[in-house]
Amino acid sequence: GNSVTQMEGPVTLSEEAFLTINCTYTATGYPSLFWYVQYPGEGLQLLLKATKADDKGSNKGFEATYRKETTSFHLEKGSVQVSDSAVYFCALSDTRDDKIIFGKGTRLHILP
Amino acid sequence: GAVVSQHPSWVICKSGTSVKIECRSLDFQATTMFWYRQFPKQSLMLMATSNEGSKATYEQGVEKDKFLINHASLTLSTLTVTSAHPEDSSFYICSAPLGQSNYGYTFGSGTRLTVV
Numbered sequence: 001g002n003s004v005t006q007m008e009g010p011v012t013l014s015e016e017a018f019l020t021i022n023c024t025y026t027a028t029g030y031p032s033l034f035w036y037v038q039y040p041g042e043g044l045q046l047l048l049k050a051t052k053a054d055d056k057g058s059n060k061g062f063e064a065t066y067r068k069e070t071t072s073f074h075l076e077k078g079s080v081q082v083s084d085s086a087v088y089f090c091a092l093s094d095t096r097d098d099k100i101i102f103g104k105g106t107r108l109h110i111l112p
Numbered sequence: 113g114a115v116v117s118q119h120p121s122w123v124i125c126k127s128g129t130s131v132k133i134e135c136r137s138l139d140f141q142a143t144t145m146f147w148y149r150q151f152p153k154q155s156l157m158l159m160a161t162s163n164e165g166s167k168a169t170y171e172q173g174v175e176k177d178k179f180l181i182n183h184a185s186l187t188l189s190t191l192t193v194t195s196a197h198p199e200d201s202s203f204y205i206c207s208a209p210l211g212q213s214n215y216g217y218t219f220g221s222g223t224r225l226t227v228v
Contacts, residue, residue: 042221089155099161100209103155105155
């Protein structure tokens with residue numbers, strides 16, 4: 001079945017550091033891929049998405065590229081800020097049944 | 113944009129009582145609603161999928177008699193935790209797809225349930 005694996009946290013970085021959160025997936029079809037973010041005390045928000053191979057999703061300085069050959073969708077940001085501290089979830093959805101499957105989440109701490 | 117309003121945001125109840133959580137789609141029709149449970153520092157676990165006008169589909173291991181889901185209209189889906197116990201304490205979140213699933217999903221703000 002479909003699944004998502006993302007790097008375990010917590011990840012602690014200093015402000016302005018480069019961020020990578022790895023995410024790989026297994027899927028039988030052609031899923032869409034997402035990154036969601038959950039800020040402290042809040043619900044989930046869509047950060048970015050990609051619907052087909054080689055698509056790059058980007059938002060708020062974050063980027064992720066849909067790599068079919070490596071079944072990956074790694075999240076990157078060139079210079080993180082304290083306000084980026086949150087939990088990040090990689091997810092995929094299969095258009096055949098609309099279900100969305102989440103990774104376990106990666107907690108990110110950015111130190112000033 | 114499409115918004116799902118979830119209430120209550122938090123609730124404390126006594127063991128043995130029932131709690132109802134509501135999710136309303138405010139500016140779109142949600143024919144499908146997904147219900148998730150999130151344990152502390154863990155990922156979201158899909159509990160069930162509700163479809164307007166039909167019975168909900170529960171994931172393996174989820175007790176359908178304990179977690180009653182109703183989707184009576186295109187704008188309202190409810191989750192009732194019956195005879196709640198402390199182990200039911202968790203964060204519950206609903207989600208609706210925005211058209212086709214590759215458009216994304218909108219999420220409710222979540223309900224923190226504490227059973228004492």
